[in-house]
Amino acid sequence: MSMDLRSPGPRTAGTTKPEPPKQKPAAKPAKPVTSGADAAEAPAKPRHRRRHFSPLTLRILAVNMLALAILLGGLLYLSTYQQWLIDKELTALTTEARIFAGALGEGAMQPAVDEFNEPTNQLSNELARQMVRRLVETTDTRTRLFAPSGELMADSRVLGGPKSMVQIEELPPLRDGNRLTELGIAIYDYIVNAVPEREHLPAYPGEAEQNADAYPDVQKALVGEIGRSVWRVARADGRTDMLLTVAVPVQRYKKVLGAVYISRGGAQVDTAVREFRMDILRLFGITLGVTVLLSFYLAGTIARPIRRLASAADEVRHGHGRQVVIPDFSRRRDEVGDLSVSLREMTSAIWDRMDAIERFAADVAHEIKNPLTSMRSAVETVQRVKTDEQRQRLLSIIHHDVQRLDRLISDISNASRLDAELSRARAEPADVGQMLTMLANIHDATLGNAEALREAAAEAGGEVGDTPAPVRVEVDLPKQGKGLVVPGLEGRLTQVFQNLLSNALSFSPPSGVVRFAAKALSDRVEVVCEDQGPGIPEGKLAAIFDRFYSERPKSEAFGKHSGLGLSISKQIVEAHQGRIFADNIKGPDGTVKGARFSVVLPR
Incomplete structure (x- = not known):
């Protein structure tokens, strides 16, 4: 079993963070870290206007005082x-x-x-x-x-x-002098x-x-x-x-x-x-004072933390670095605390996304540089060779590298669009049992067509050759396949199981068996894909999900796979709030009998 770290295959890996939809938008999050000249050319964006008095406080006062009024x-x-x-x-x-x-x-x-x-x-x-x-x-x-x-x-x-009449007039009451x-x-x-x-x-x-x-x-x-x-x-x-x-x-x-x-x-x-x-009025004055104080206290416990959160978010947006920390109000155990936790998690996810984009860009540059270096070396050498046989060999190398580069760019483009598609698409009920049955039927139909062509060639007197026995696919589902419906994107989940099947078929020996087993639990659906191949090297159970990692059979031609299959599969499963992991199947004596991939999806 050979291992090529430059050109990965189906048993490939992905990061634990979802990738950005496209490579171009990846440069936007890193835009705050710019040089002095770039910063001078960029137009200054207005920040949030500071208010001397919170409108939320006015609304709370108005609502509390309306009933009193x-x-x-x-x-x-x-x-x-x-x-x-x-x-x-x-x-x-x-x-x-x-x-x-x-x-x-x-x-x-x-x-x-x-x-x-x-x-x-x-x-x-x-x-x-x-x-x-x-x-x-x-x-x-x-x-x-x-x-x-x-x-x-x-x-x-x-x-x-009548002759001596005196009229009495009432005088106004005396004032108290206050x-x-x-x-x-x-x-x-x-x-x-x-x-x-x-x-x-x-x-x-x-x-x-x-x-x-x-x-x-x-x-x-x-x-x-x-x-x-x-x-x-x-x-x-x-x-x-x-x-x-x-x-x-x-x-x-x-x-x-x-x-x-x-x-x-x-x-x-x-x-x-x-x-x-x-x-x-005296009682109203006392009540009004208490109401105003309580309203200011209530508004302060709401408006002041929200103002701090908004200011911190504004600093993160306009800042140049990661020194700004979102205030932590998780101890409040209310909506403001939930907002604080969400903002902190969102900020952390943004930084993780920026790191993932940076790593993705570096990995893409490295993987594209390998075939380009090979092509450059072949182009420089082809001018110096003297025989047609050597020249033809170099042209074959150039053609192989061009195909490899084209396949690599296509897979990278699909991987970059995946994140955007997962964020826009709407989840619908998807039957896992039907997906596995469909993949098995397609595999059986492909084997049937190959066998028919082989028999037709034999009847025509042609040379069939020594063709190895095909690998069979078995599907083990619960009775009537009930309970295997999960919310998600049926096309992308089918892509996950297709990647696992392709990966298992490439490592399975002739006349081997690839087995899919699914079961429904109270809160989740578990799908297991097992093969009878050489298994996964020790210490690589998590690394096989890394981007551009490849662990291919010796019989497979170099550069046929980009190394994004398992990485994309993990990205799709985690976008569905699920998990995917791998381990080896071991016999009673401890020998490895094959590889096992498990997919857990919430119901």
């Missing part, structure tokens, strides 16, 4: 709570007005006669004014008393009689008044005419009913206040003697709503 808007509206306070105030005013009406009906009466000169009772103006003024001393309401005719009899804000509080209340009042929440309320009639006809509540009270209303009062500064009024009839023995009209401003309601809203 919606909740805040709903709580600040508080229409139900405000209406509950108004109803509560109206109920209190009604109770107070009933008490005043009862007191006036008992203590402000004076004897009188009606139009029929019958004795009767009526309200005394003087007593009514005094009682009204005394009743409201401990309250913050304004109380007015109207006669059955609709005229105003008494007003808690007017002292004295400018920050006053500023907050002013801003709050401005915002509340900017929202037209009181436009639906009726406008207060005013006090130009102090008569029952101007007040609907008083008109209802004079007919024996209770009137309650909520009014909108315009202020001098353009804002609006709320006024609550209640009118209750003053009765004695079911006779209406007048109407008590009590009014109170909505300051208490507004204050209660404002305080409640302020409590909500």
Whole structure:
């Protein structure tokens, strides 16, 4: 068995890394390592723009604050709570007005006669004014008393009689002196008044005419009913206040003697709503601060590592060397950690691919240089020979080297295109059992044709010669061949088994047997190709898959194989996420009985 390291054959090898699709693109990854002149001619590529504030942080803040804003808007509206306070105030005013009406009906009466000169009772103006003024001393309401005719009899804000009348005006509440509080209340009042929440309320009639006809509540009270209303009062500064009024009839023995009209401003309601809203705003401020801090923390744990990864990837892209290291966030055990691991593995794969391209280019140059050197030597020698026999021998050598060079370039081209094809093609279900059966049938058909030609030549009286017995191919499959379907490219997987078969046939002795056996396991399909040849030299079980490695039989002519068969086979199997390996078949005495190649493909 001879060994030629320059011209390999079918039992050849490939690297553990997939090869690039073509030789020309192989120069692109190594482009950053350029000379000064080349670097000056290359246009500068723009790098990623550095952002002072992360858009991802803004999105996280917006999403987290949107729910708070919606909740805040709903709580600040508080229409139900405000209406509950108004109803509560109206109920209190009604109770107070009933008490005043009862007191006036008992203590402000004076004897009188009606139009029929019958004795009767009526309200005394003087007593009514005094009682009204005394009743409201401990309250913050304004109380007015109207006669059955609709005229105003008494007003808690007017002292004295018609000749000496003093009108009382309410003063604004004292300020607490805290400018920050006053500023907050002013801003709050401005915002509340900017929202037209009181436009639906009726406008207060005013006090130009102090008569029952101007007040609907008083008109209802004079007919024996209770009137309650909520009014909108315009202020001098353009804002609006709320006024609550209640009118209750003053009765004695079911006779209406007048109407008590009590009014109170909505300051208490507004204050209660404002305080409640302020409590909500304080809670919202605390929640907002916590939300913002947590959002910045969350954005920092996402945006900052991604920014570092992007910066490192940018440095790898524009850098000149392998000093840039992708940050390792694998300990995070989240998507960012997965991204970090993927980028690190991708960068390592890129460097490995560049190394493989460099080695491939060097191997190709070496393998092409051998036949070129031989051709050059023959061309230089052919001019010096003197006999035709020597010249013919040199021309035969040149012709052989040209064929070898052509075969070598074709195989290299196919190997360089393989990686691109595997990356573009889409995996489909492929039946391994059908592939092996088809290869065996093709081999049997080829042997049958050769035997038919041999018999035809013998019948014609020609010389057949001493032809060695052919090598048989056997296929051992599970029952009905079930479970041997794998995802992949059927044409390329067939190429793998065809390479193994060709390799086994070339090493098998006459009348030998090449056996294919396949079996299906739970997660994989295993295919074994065995021959009865001399086996694989010790220490070369892994080297036979190297590119351009050759271990050929002595009977085979030199240079018939390029040494890429097993290398391509390994590249195809690994592209299918599988494994291929070789070992020797040994007998009980330790002697080598043949070679065995195993292919494992995931199901």
